[in-house]
Amino acid sequence: MRSACLMLVAVALMQAQTGKYGAGRPPTPQEVKALDISVPPSGEGLPEGSGTAVEGKEVYARRCQRCHGAEGKGGDEVALVGGSGTLNTPKPLKTVGSYWPYATTLFDYIHRAMPFKDPGSLTSNHVYAVTAYILQLNGIIRANEKMSAESLPKVKMPNRDGFIPDARPDTGKVKGTTKR
């Protein structure tokens, strides 16, 4: 009886260890840590460190301004600042300040992709700082507010409630029907 139970446990364990085809190998914790850079709105996965807009201003001037313009107003590349109140006008300006629903997205994106020609070259502190600077330029946080794993997910973006589910098909009924 007892050995039958043990057998069952052993079989269950074996099933937990491999799938049907036994493909793949378990990753090491370091492998997962190195790749798992995505940061959802909950802030889960944000690294240690922190930064303020005051610090970020300097990082921005050196690493970002060339493309995104002075104070994020846009240059060769898109503006990161402005556009509030334009979304329902004929000339909407979608920026981090006017459009983005989550501040965590800003950290996630800068960390993975910016600066454009040298992604991955900023320290976590610098990413927090330049994130803080862009938020401050948009009037969302104050210049000395520290952005960190704890504070960033709590930042409420102005367009947080600006997104709605897909309502399609919203077309697709033929007008002046031609029956087959």
Add this chain to the structure above:
Amino acid sequence: MKKGSNRRKFLFSASLGAAMTGCRQGEKPAAEDEGPNRLGKPVSEYGDRSPHEKSKRLKPETKTPEAASTRTPLQDSYGILTPAALHFERHHSGVPAIDPARHQLLLHGLVDRPLVFGMDELKRLPSVSRIHFVECSGNGRSEWSAKGAPDAQRSQGLASCSEWTGVPLSLLLAEAGVQSSAKWLLAEGGDASKMSRSIPLQKANEDILVAYGQNGEALRPEQGYPLRLVVPGWEGNINVKWLRRIKVVDEPVMTKDETSKYTDLMADGKARIFTFVVDAKSLITYPSGGQKLAAKGFHEISGLAWSGRGKIERVEVSTDGGKSWVNARLEEPRHRMAFTRFRLPWTWDGSETVLVSRCTDESGYVQPDRAQLIEARGMNSDYHNNATKPWQVMADGSVKNA
């Protein structure tokens, strides 16, 4: 050393380009045709197209060609498949140079057994080949404005269709054992932007492929070599290229490319998010903008139709600017979420007229015109423009945007 050879290559292709333009103006042909009594070229290991064929992707003028797109010359395509070399591109941080021997896919998150797969291991698993289009949701963007695009390539060239070969994502997920709290996946590329998107888990269980093959050979670097997602019928951006990681999660990650970009702004300032599926669309590729009918008389009208909701069931064509419509012949095979070729015999009497096509998919959805689309969404939504595209045939045979 390497630099030098790249430079030579560049100079060579630049002069080839010059030769081609010259040729177009009726100067020197690209290769001498010396008749059938001249011994031809020897066998070769990897074929090139005839030097007379010059169809190419359309490149934009931009300071950041690594974050840009090129367009498929749909007006030159035959049948339903796009040659891999002409498949449209959209990269966010350039095309990475990936060594397949070192490339790995990490599958982790809300799973019982996190796993790492090498390329060889993936290719050993049960695979499938399927024909599907991929279309950037920004395709047809210029059609929101009344002016519209002048030709098929500029109008709709961010769509291509290939046979893709790969492992069903559902198989890999089963290997890892997805936990009951899982609802979404985060898919991430190994390019310099680590392009990432959240995908509902349900779609993975339906038909997503982890693909390594395209049109019978390995994926092209621009198409995600060595590994990409193919998400049938869903907007191009979510078909993550250079796939390096899938994380099983309970909520969407809200990445830049699913919030800042690829969301559809409505007239009231609210934006639709997670607008995945591609609405049905059709386009006449012959005769189309920029082409010229050589003479009055018989011409076969031909074009492409596709839908993210399944098969194309019907394409109607009007040769009188929408007053009357007739059914075009749909060519088999008609695959789900794939280009379908339609054809209609037509005799041009030499007078000015407007040609337009309109498709219906297996869900019963009928392709709208521009006015219907604007009525439903306003003018600010940028993405997912699937309006009908009229072409005006002039009395001299030239064709332009109507």
